[in-house]
Amino acid sequence: MSTRSMSRRGYLIALVLALLAALVVLVLTLGGGAEPSTAQPPPAAQPVAVDPEPPAQGQDAVAALPKSEPVSIDIPKIDAHSSLVPLGVNADNTIQVPPVTTPLQAGWYTYAPTPGEVGPAVVLGHVDGNHQKGIFFRLKELAPGDRVSVARRDGTTASFEVTKVHQVPKKDFEAEGVYDDTAGPELRLITCGGVFDRSAHNYVDNIVVYAKLVGR
Template identity: 35%
Template sequence: MTAQQSPPQPNPNPSRTAQAPRPVGRGLLWSAAAFLLGSLLVYNSVDTSADPKPQSGPAVAASASPQTNGSSSAAVRGLEMARSAPKRLRIPAIAVDAPFTPLSLGPSGQLDAPPAGNRNLVGWFKDGASPGERGASILAGHVDTKTGPAVFMQLESIKPGSTINITREDGTVAIFKVDSVETFNKKQFPNDRVYADAPTAQLRIITCGGAYDRKVRDYVDNVVVFAHLASFRRA
């Protein structure tokens, strides 16, 4: 991914999501650059598999296309929450129920990836917007690791309208609705669209997708879920 200049917001290149279980073992690595209202990060997977096989087929994006910057017309302007770190992510449609770990930029300017040893862990770019806060909150996770399928193995199969629930440290639950699920080649990743500052509370979930390139030991695509804050409640 590339970046612009502003408070932190990552660029696209996370580990892959997918449909049915895929081959195991790829870690993720993100590189970052400055971004308008945030740093832009690029999410690339790093092969950690003992048996680097390609996945079962190219990723296919779900239908529906988001409006400006991936936001939906259903997004409620003005509906936003105070800043609070996320604690747990639940996506009923794909049976995801996982805790969060904060991600930050390392000395080299790369965004540290979630620990590859924990398959059920979601990373949140802590220097960007928190889930529910105005702006685009960036989440990422592995599609698989060397020990098996990971938290976002089924991310690609989410349909528009699906619900994403994020429990936060302040005792509230931010409820997002999926606008679209799209697959982008990493070499042509739309950084501006994915990481641009948003006028409403939005969410981006990124993981790897597409075929597995043996030469570079990485997936060729990124899968991105675009969602908007639909409501919130006490936990």
């Protein structure tokens, strides 16, 4: 055989062997002869840590209400019932009070939280005026546990329970912390009290009732 024929035969054998090798690879790939995959499945979803709800402020704590203007106040124990007019600040930075000519009218301080919101809502009324008893004439008779209801413009009623009653000299009123921030919804009822100073045409003390929200 010539050298040229042997080279041609060797080329054909090499080609056949290459084709056989390719066929073996194809069979192993398609026929499932390969080893199973060692890739791990996706990890299971892990629970997300959630912070627990903050503890309630006592068993009788009530969630705060959204902002809504108060329209009336009702204090059954002292037979006090009145609509509420908005009160702002006088030129000397003191809180306005309802007109003394209408002593049975109570008012709410518009720069404080509305009753039911977090913080100290403030309602003011006269002890007397225009030669007659005022809406808060009997305010000093309230005691811890007594109830105060404030109807709101959104149709809800904020119910408060009295926690304490203080008679405070007006000269010490700022130190009393009546308007200090509070952790929950509270209410302050304020009127005059104590001895009447005829020279100053005013009472020397204030009666301050503190109450907390207990219902709606």
